[in-house]
Amino acid sequence: MESPSTQVDADVDTVARVAGRIQANVEKVIEGKGEVVAASIVVLLAEGHLLLEDVPGVGKTMLSKALARSIDSTVRRIQFTPDLLPSDITGVSVYNQSTREFEFRPGGVFANVVIGDEINRASPKTQSALLECMAERQVTVDNVTYHLDSPFMVIATQNPVEMEGTYPLPEAQRDRFLARVSIGYPVPAAEIAMLASHGAVNPLDDLEPVTDSAEIRKMCAIVSQVHVSEAVQRYAVALTAATRHSPELVLGASPRATLHLVRAAKARAALHRRDYVLPDDLRALVQPVLAHRLLPSAEAAIGGRSLATILEGIAAQVPVPDSSS
Template identity: 90%
Template sequence: MSPPQGQPAPVAPATSPATPPATPPATPPAVADVDTVARVAAQIRANVEKVIEGKSEVVGAAIVVLLAEGHLLIEDVPGVGKTMLAKALARSIDSTVRRVQFTPDLLPSDITGVSVFNQSTRAFEFRPGGVFANVVIGDEINRASPKTQSALLECMAERQVTVDNVTYQLESPFMVIATQNPVEMEGTYPLPEAQRDRFLARVSIGYPVPAAEIAMLSNHGTVNPLDDLEPVTNSAEVRKLCTIVSQVHVSDAVQRYAVSLTAATRNNPELLLGASPRATLHLVRAAKARAALHRRDFVLPDDVRALLGMVLAHRLLPSAEAAVGGRGAASILEGIAAQVPVPEPSA
């Protein structure tokens, strides 16, 4: 058989035909791919932690959501760095970024865009709204009315926007990072259940430890640390990393384990609203990202278990009896996880 065009002809071996074949590479391609994910993720984490000090777990959670192609909800009291975290992550990946400040008078068209009549061309022209970017920062999302919050539903679930019966696709990667204050605070609205369900994860930053707060006074007192933050990757590479993460293997046993956990929330008497099938999908996607960050091309039950509270808690609605007894969604989830058997490792 003749060699392929452009390739040199094979050279006959000088040894006998019994010569063993060449040694295969020591690192399988799949492992090499997840090594790339872990390496780039470590660079993003180190870059973000130049701005957000002492919150390694929160930064890691944000990176998991990014690689799982999800959306992140950051809920906490004012002044702990919610918007700063969102901006630092956006700048680290060198993608298009838009910030939408949610206020009571914000309109849905401010988010999705609007068709405007052009007098010179005598035709309507579409002017994109705030969601047309790779990273959309929704600041204080629960200060807008539920009607305006619902303008994000289509773009978060389907990565597209429909205005005047015309559908516009959003560029990949697309990630919404929303911040919100606790709903008990004045001037806030609770997020609709459909909106909460579209966020892959919810995290709380919390107050810094004294040492980190002292360092913040020294480092952030005179300059804005975001001004000197340089990107460590770009949107094209993030798309490649997300593709690698999507190919991480999930065994049948781990899939059944994830389904058992979410199904248990639907039958729990302490919960009025359990986890949806979308929540199961998000849980497995996040577990794939966590496995890749640990340089594994397969998911362990520990990956699923570690992400349970972050991915499911904000979707659950405890009953009145549970709330009176001081049982929140997180503690109810802990009890469910303790009752669902963990699959045994395969031989």
């Protein structure tokens, strides 16, 4: 009979092995961006939502579709536009004349993976339709609550440069995204390879699933059991609390951010075949998990201090707990 520790090691090894298959599959489409793909898988296993923010044409939507297609589950894509209505996202009750009853017709959010393309092009009213489903995995229409299937992940893209016709995401919306990731431009070798592989056919057409939603649910359950020591928990709280007291920020990280940071650290630990979280896991995730939730002070903005630089300085001042504690 296997000991509990042996079983845990086997479970974590399974998570790392399946995640490796997903990453290899996505990298057939997104070349030379292993760290970005790995971050996306961390968000998936942490049961969070991902915000892809970068300039046009670097593969934000392609990454979203590749990750979604790697999982044999339901996928819906919502193109956010100024005329998109909240009911297009959540669904609407329609009167059926034959039965003389109202019937609920689900909106685009009823899927395991929801791709929200150019989310900042929709009005704040429409953006707010995502708040309940992202935080509580449910949708309420006409005082009736509909639960969303697990796994449920929103992958949203937005362009930070083009301001015309866009509505900046409010703080409450940004806080519901576990992480924000920028893809960046490819290195020359990867861009040359892209010209050869993407020129004749769409690589997404040949992408086959390597896992399914049932296995992802099992992996998320394993990740949730990864151990976080009291010292590491205190370190996570210290990191987020430091942002709340920084004179360079007018809005620090929320308690939800602390929870997201720890959940993401659990997923990262599992991907590294560990059943426990190290301070290094938290430190590696500070930028993607916290930066998009913060607002710089006027003085910091005028001084040209980026949020990444401010956050790096804050994190560097927080004492790291001893690994033996």
